[in-house]
Amino acid sequence: MKVLFTILLISVNTLLFAQGYSLPTLPYSYTSYEPYVDAQTMEIHHSKHHQAYVTNLNKAIAGTKLEALSMNQLLMDISFRSDAIRNNAGGHYNHSLFWEILVPKEKQTTVIQASFESAINAQYGSMDSLKKALTQAASTRFGSGWAWLIVTSDKKLMVTSTGNQDNPIMDVSKDRGIPILGIDVWEHAYYLKYQNKRGDYLSGIFNLIDWGIVSDKYTKALTDPLLNEIQNNNWMALKDFHKVMAQTFHPCEEGNFVPLRTRSGELLAKAILLSASKPPVIKDKPSVHKALENLEEQCEKIHELVGKNAKDEVLLKEMTKAHELFHQVEELCHD
DSSP states (O other): OHHHHHHHHHHHHHHHHHTSOOOOOOSSOGGGGTTTSOHHHHHHIIIIIIHHHHHHHHHHHTTSGGGGSOHHHHHHTGGGSOHHHHHHHHHHHHHHHHHHHBOOGGGOOOOOOHHHHHHHHHHHSSHHHHHHHHHHHHHTSOSSEEEEEEEOTTSOEEEEEEETTOOTTSTTOSSOSEEEEEEEOSGGGTHHHHTTOHHHHHHHHTTTBOHHHHHHHHHHHHTOTHHHHHHHHOOHHHHHHHHHHHHHHHHHHTTOOHHHHHHHHHHHHHHHHHHHSOOOGGGOSHHHHHHHHHHHHHHHHHHHHHHTTOOHHHHHHHHHHHHHHHHHHOOOOOO
16 A cells, blocks of 8 residues: 555655646757758757756756746846756746747748847847847857847847846846847857857858747737736846845844844945835835835834844734835845
């Protein structure tokens, strides 16, 4: 009976794990991308590298409440996640987009929507100039990373780049928005064919980019609620405060007051910086500013109590008040 129960438990766990992220199937054979990317590189890149990101991401979130979050939610608050989640969620998202826009030349869409063409001309003057900007971003990215074409929160096109497997949805990125085109400049994307000649790889990869697909992604991005979410999420002073709040308040709930007693000054400093920062437009209102002032005063009170070696129960009571004030500003707790 015990053996049967163990087998059943393993089967259930396997089923639950299988419901996580999965490797997308390429719409074309590995040989279809030649001569610009060789079949061996495509096979290794897709079935080995991308599969590893998927496998490791599923392992990293298994059994945690992060399993219930969407990919966008994982990425937007990536500064709160582990390095394993940051690297593997980014790797999965980035490569999935890459495969979507790479199409063998004879199968590419020829229709580029007028709105996308107008946006390109307004921002870069011409398609050729846009390609030069992307090439510049990709060729000057030191080490491994990505070059991107994104739609920003003010609905403009922007060329940018990120290191490793970061992307512009992440709150660690300087330039944020919805990616509609990504170019992989990790060496595993081109080394077998091009060795260290990244420029030759970039010249070749443009022959595989389907601008019709990119055009469609641009149109969808303009009305995607994610743009507003990124704008609201892009309040780094709030995130910096929240990190210290989480690292001091939650241990207090569990009876551990050492983090608070050693970092109350840091908590106050972050509260002062937060109160002085400019909120996103949607949060820039009197009620929010008042809550920030109250939060700063509460953190100052807590710091003074720590200096007076107040009892644990007093500190917990005052930290709970600070936590409630924080939630008046930001309803979501990232823990």
